[in-house]
Structure formats: C-alpha cells, structure tokens
Amino acid sequence: MQNISHQSATGKLVSGYLFFCPDKVTLNEALLCSAKVILCNKGGLDACPTCQQIQCGSHPDVCVYPKGDAFNTQDSKVVIEDSNKKPILAKYKLILIKDLDNSSEQSQNKLLKILETPPSNTIFLISTTNLNKVLTTIKSRLVKVEIPPFDSNCLDEIFSDYKNKEDFSLALEYGNGYIGTTLEILDDEDFMESYNLAKKIVLTMKSSAEIVNYLVPKISKNQFIRTITLMQSMYLDIAIIKAGKSTLIKNKTLLADLTTLENEFSMRALTSIIKRINEINKKQYSNVTLSLLFESLLTSILEVKYLCK
Ligand SMILES: [Zn+2]
Known part of the structure; x- marks a missing residue:
C-alpha cells in the first residue's frame, strides 16, 4: 500500500495490481484504500468528497466488479467497455475486480485481452484469496501486492466495540491477524x-x-x-x-x-x-x-x- 502511495505521488503507477491474502474482507478494504490513495489529493487519509464517493461506491471513475456473485464473461465485456472510457472527474479510471479466483478460465482469458493492451489512464486493482486460481498469463501482467496480517494492537483498535465479548482475546488469537476471520469468530x-x-x-x-x-x-x-x-x-x-x-x-x-x-x-x-x-x-x-x-x-x-x- 505504501508502494502504491509512493508510486502515485511520483507518477510511477503501473496499469495493474493484483492484491492477495487469505482474507476477503481485508482485500476489499485494500482495494478501496488503494483507490483512495490514487485518486485523492490528500493521499486518501482524509474524508474528502472523493474518498467518500469511493467508499460508498458512487465515484464515476471507480468501477467495481463483479456485478453478481462471481466475475463472469459478461463482466469481462463491460470491463473492456468501461476501461476504454475516459475518466470524468479524476486523472485515472479505476477498475476494481474482487475475488478473481472465483471466475472461469473463459472470463479470465477475456479479461486478459484488455490487460495486455491497457488503455492509458486506466488502472486495474484486482484481488484474490487464491493466487493458484488466477491464470499465469494474467499474473504476469500485474504487479503482485501481498497484504500482510495486522498486528494485534491494530486489530485491538479495529474491534474495540467487541472488547467486552467473552471470546475477544481468543478471536484475536485465532483470527490470524485478518479482519474477516477475526470478525467471523466474534460473530x-x-x-x-x-x-x-x-x-x-x-x-x-x-x-x-x-x-x-x-x-x-x-x-x-x-x-x-x-x-x-x-x-x-x-x-x-x-x-x-x-x-x-x-x-x-x-x-x-x-x-x-x-x-x-x-x-x-x-x-x-x-x-x-x-x-x-x-x-x-x-x-x-x-x-x-x-x-x-x-x-x-x-x-x-x-x-x-x-x-x-
Ligand atoms: Zn480523500
């Protein structure tokens, strides 16, 4: 994430990133954070209108996929159309794709076409919990970013509302440092x-x-x-x-x-x-x-x- 922040500040962003870790919730958060870092003038660390729009999914230059449960060939088709449109408000058009491992080989192959010839000013932010299920050809087009687990102090703060729960410390212990797995235990x-x-x-x-x-x-x-x-x-x-x-x-x-x-x-x-x-x-x-x-x-x-x- 710091890398993206640095690349964004120095104008050295590449056309596509692949975020991976074992936890979906953390990955979804990482995609949104990166989008904010790239589009926000203040590095995404505030609650400016741009960041708010990205957070609630209403920013016109941030397109989020899949539209349904899993990324399919119809999504690939729309991604190609969307990524060829010029950004309206921001400097870049961002294409966010969650859980690419859930998609068929066919839809990944279709997506590959646009990743091979990415339109200028379009950046792909893609996530997966399973790198093995992403085509090698796709992986070779993207910069891989591993999201590390949080340290316990950080999670302690994130879940401060749960502090009084009997299983709080166990949830932190067994959540492996990821928000989603910790929350799953707490719930x-x-x-x-x-x-x-x-x-x-x-x-x-x-x-x-x-x-x-x-x-x-x-x-x-x-x-x-x-x-x-x-x-x-x-x-x-x-x-x-x-x-x-x-x-x-x-x-x-x-x-x-x-x-x-x-x-x-x-x-x-x-x-x-x-x-x-x-x-x-x-x-x-x-x-x-x-x-x-x-x-x-x-x-x-x-x-x-x-x-x-
Ligand atoms: Zn902002």
Missing part, C-alpha cells in the same frame, strides 16, 4: 462452545468409555468444522512442544496444559491424528452423518494414541 455465537469442547477433548479424553461425554447431539456443520479445526491446532501444538519449539505454538493460553500431554502422545500418533482431521476437513458431509463422523473421529484418536505409543 459466531457458538465459538466459545466449540473452543471449550475441543479443549476438553484434547486435554481430558482418556478412554473410549468416556467418548459419550464429548458427543454433541445434532452438531451443526459450523460447530463440527470449528471444533475439529481447533482440536487439530491443539494436537499440532503438542507436536511443536515435543519438538522443543514451544514459543511457536498457536494456542498460547494453553501452553501449560498442552505441555503436560507431551509424553502422552508419540510424534507418530500426533502426525496421524492431524492427518486424519485434514482428510475429514477436505470432504463434504451431510448434517445427518456429522454426529457419527465426530464419534468415529474421537474413537480413532484414542486408537492411534495407544497403537503408536
């Missing part, structure tokens, strides 16, 4: 429940006779995924502690508890449990089978734990 009413369940399973489950105490009748898909993902990160942390790198663990608040489990699990058992959860996370399951799947996961964790002693 998830069941997060604490999933967290406590995952913690209980990892820290206290000892025998198959106890499994029944950890089952949730009619577990929802969201809670299922959340719980097993948290369990996975805790098992991974035990492996990290075993490897003598306890400063690198994710569940920092559980350091003391997880350290006590260090000798209960062999490295082989931990690897195998982590792999098993990965496999489950990749597949799609119906709600009906989730409870059964959860039970079989707990059984296999105990089996692996004793087999790989």
Whole structure:
C-alpha cells in the first residue's frame, strides 16, 4: 500500500495490481484504500468528497466488479467497455475486480485481452484469496501486492466495540491477524462452545468409555468444522512442544496444559491424528452423518494414541 502511495505521488503507477491474502474482507478494504490513495489529493487519509464517493461506491471513475456473485464473461465485456472510457472527474479510471479466483478460465482469458493492451489512464486493482486460481498469463501482467496480517494492537483498535465479548482475546488469537476471520469468530455465537469442547477433548479424553461425554447431539456443520479445526491446532501444538519449539505454538493460553500431554502422545500418533482431521476437513458431509463422523473421529484418536505409543 505504501508502494502504491509512493508510486502515485511520483507518477510511477503501473496499469495493474493484483492484491492477495487469505482474507476477503481485508482485500476489499485494500482495494478501496488503494483507490483512495490514487485518486485523492490528500493521499486518501482524509474524508474528502472523493474518498467518500469511493467508499460508498458512487465515484464515476471507480468501477467495481463483479456485478453478481462471481466475475463472469459478461463482466469481462463491460470491463473492456468501461476501461476504454475516459475518466470524468479524476486523472485515472479505476477498475476494481474482487475475488478473481472465483471466475472461469473463459472470463479470465477475456479479461486478459484488455490487460495486455491497457488503455492509458486506466488502472486495474484486482484481488484474490487464491493466487493458484488466477491464470499465469494474467499474473504476469500485474504487479503482485501481498497484504500482510495486522498486528494485534491494530486489530485491538479495529474491534474495540467487541472488547467486552467473552471470546475477544481468543478471536484475536485465532483470527490470524485478518479482519474477516477475526470478525467471523466474534460473530459466531457458538465459538466459545466449540473452543471449550475441543479443549476438553484434547486435554481430558482418556478412554473410549468416556467418548459419550464429548458427543454433541445434532452438531451443526459450523460447530463440527470449528471444533475439529481447533482440536487439530491443539494436537499440532503438542507436536511443536515435543519438538522443543514451544514459543511457536498457536494456542498460547494453553501452553501449560498442552505441555503436560507431551509424553502422552508419540510424534507418530500426533502426525496421524492431524492427518486424519485434514482428510475429514477436505470432504463434504451431510448434517445427518456429522454426529457419527465426530464419534468415529474421537474413537480413532484414542486408537492411534495407544497403537503408536
Ligand atoms: Zn480523500
């Protein structure tokens, strides 16, 4: 972002940028910020009419795509038309394209045509959460900009309205430094429940006779995924502690508890449990089978734990 600000100030902007990071909300924010930096006379740091128009989507020289859910060939067609129009108010015409990874190869190929011969005074600001799903030919036409995660002080400030929530510090811990993932946790009413369940399973489950105490009748898909993902990160942390790198663990608040489990699990058992959860996370399951799947996961964790002693 500072680069764009510098390039804008020195008149060295290129015709296209590709922003990437794992979080959509952060990327949408980055596109708007860059648009403001480029078009605002004061570097986008104020609330001037230009910045306000960009923020509410009414600036005539800032076109935002896709118009629907995903960028399609019709969008590519309109992008080509729009980018050939001269800017009305500003120095540049800005074409903002969100989530390009959601689009088909056909629409990306169509977009490529205009990126290969960009009209002067048009700048493309494109975003993706998955660089692998953007055509190499498109990537080669754009300057890639990685959006780094925010530091915790910054997020602390952004989410100050949530400070009194029980899961506030956990949300910051598990949001990986991105606004969208943090907000998702803060808005998830069941997060604490999933967290406590995952913690209980990892820290206290000892025998198959106890499994029944950890089952949730009619577990929802969201809670299922959340719980097993948290369990996975805790098992991974035990492996990290075993490897003598306890400063690198994710569940920092559980350091003391997880350290006590260090000798209960062999490295082989931990690897195998982590792999098993990965496999489950990749597949799609119906709600009906989730409870059964959860039970079989707990059984296999105990089996692996004793087999790989
Ligand atoms: Zn401004």
